[in-house]
Amino acid sequence: MNIIVVMSDTLRYDHLGCHGNNWIRTPHIDAFSKRCMVFDRAYQASFPTIPTRTDMMTGRLTFPFRGWTPLPEDEVILSELLTDAGYVTMLLCDTPHLVRDGHQFDRGFLGWEWIRGQEGDRSITDDVPVPLESVPEKIRTPERMQQYHYRWRAAHWETERDTFVARTMQRAADWLEANHTHEKFFLYIDTFDPHEPWDPPAHYVNMYNPDYTGEVIDHPIYDYCDYLSAEEIKHTRALYAGEVTLMDTWVGHLLEKVENLNLWEDTAVIFMSDHGHYIGDHGRIGKSGQGPDGDWPYYEEVSHTAFMGYIPGSNAAGKRTKVLTQPVDFMPTILDLAGIKKPDGLHGISVAPILKGEKAEEQRKVAVTSATLPVREDRSVCSSITDGNWTLHYRGPNWPAELYDLQTDLAQKNNIYNQQNMAEAQRLHQAYLEVLKGAGTPEEKFALRTELPNA
Template sequence: MNTILIVCDTWRRDHSGAYGNDWIHTPNINRFAEKAAVFENAYLTSYPTLPCRRDILTGRYEFPWRGWGGLDPDDVTLPQVLGEAEKTSYFITDVYHHWGRDAGNYWRDFTGFSLVRGQERDGYITDTDVDFDRTCHRFPLQGPSVPHSRNAQWMRREERDWFSPQVFSQATRWLQHNADHEDFFLMIDSFDPHEPWDPPRYYTDLYGDPAFDGTEYPVAPYGSIEGKLTPEELRHVQALYAGEITMVDRWFGHFLDQIESLGLLDNTVIILTTDHGTHNGDRGRTGKNWVLMEEISHLPLLVWHPEYGHGTRPKQKAQALDYFPTACEAAGVEIPAGLHGKSLLPFLKDPTLADPR
């Protein structure tokens, strides 16, 4: 059986109808959740971006032994194990940390990979003739805003040019040409809805004041908001984030439609999740460089299996390092010894099963 793992970075659990939010527009995640198992107790393991990816790909805890960085030469990875069993794996991502000099090798063992360039600090375009007034609108040019805006000017003409649309469109094209692989593993790693939050304006206007003319903060100041954001600016930050999620939802929906049209729901496990959340005005803070409260650590996790788990809400603990053994079990590949993770499929078969952890 195939496995498709979708990681949407910095997606708060409470920003989805699947977890009780009645105001955010996530119709495609909602329709997926109606069919899938919705885990109630998924929590982060290692944190933030790259440590979580190492948990995913090795099935072992990164924290507290290792920090930010790439895979080590002796790390045994999920695509490596699947490859040794002659299974095809593919990696699609715009998370620029994967090819930065501080990491640079997370696609190492995949059969193939595709990198969507230009996200956040990615040094993709270096042209000097940039009209920052057009690309930045009203937000301050600082930190990742500079390279991000330079890239955006030359890349964006319509919605499909934003990053999550590019990522899911590439995934759709890959499925169209690779659906016949037996027991394939596809990992889609979308940096959105991570900052910078700058979706097309019509998404932001779903949640904020269309007449807002203050300073925009696609990267809100990390830490206390006291003295940094006015109430109007904070509401706009929240609207930017919600709009980013709704854009991701739309393009996830297009991808889900392709899965259905190719008949892959009948032989594919689909995992939709995130690495962590973020503060967005709650507890008087924005960002995620603080105590790991529920807004950051309690994660959305939706898992589809063709045969069981439909409409259930398992309460067993689930973590990123569980995806490795889950994909192995789905593909009929022996789960390597020494993993810290446990397959989630038994919890789909029996949501009342005792939690081994």
């Protein structure tokens, strides 16, 4: 069986029509979802970008041990196992972090290609004018953006086909045309869109906010969003929505190539995202930050992700599941689909049976989303623990906790961490400790997470 995977960075699950959104246009992914088993409870695990890809490629949780680091050289990784099993393996990415600065996510692939220019990619020095479209105080790393991404855009973008996701999906479609005759292949495509900067062509922005005349804040500072006006926040949402629709358009181009090459008969296709982004939600803009209660929690807008998969011959087309899944499940799932023995010591649980429309032999109790666990008790690192019905945001015993009943408060507006609901908090916290124990969390880190704060 061939396998194609598309990762879309910073795509909010609730910005897809197939997840109930009624104002953003995503016709191609929505149509694809009707071929798939759609997971309604997919969640981020090790936060953010690079820790997530490490979870995916190793099948082991990253956050108990380390943070944003290169792919560990001593870990058994998915790409190597697939290549050793005779797969023609290819990585195509415009997400710069995977292969720049020695992160080594090209390791194990027979071939790889980096589509250049995204965000802080040091790919251009051309002497071209690069005016900012807002005051720099509202832009995250304005000097770097002006030096690289905005400069690349000014020098190279003439039509929609020059945008990063368009170039990446065109290249993927071309690769399929040249490689679909191999006995079996694994194509992993990692696009940074709709990660900021949110700069889709104007006709995409005009779908959502055509009459705006103010500052364009496409790479906003991560903070409480009182530095932006209501109109600026509205337009920032339109920029993000335009970026989502742009991404959908070019994923559709790739899927059309799958159709034209008659690959549906012997090719599994998975579409997924890594995390979301606050765009005025909870009074914040960004995906992480600090507040008076410590690290920002991973509310649904950030932790809840997209995950859907098509398997040839499956009876799961058009079905949905509430089984929890996380990026750490990616490696065992792909190995099962490829018929390759899984190595010992994985933390992930294969969801291949579910993708095939079969009953899962094993399911996780909770999904944990977390940055790297601290080694000091004065650090307020947040771990968000959910079973899909209840969510606990936990920062350690010395910091305030938050508890929400998602069945009545999906927007997580009413914190009910109190004595009346302490049994639910204790249940989720105990399941969290079981995850940490099962992953082999170092004792000095585990000891700092064993107690709940007073209600």
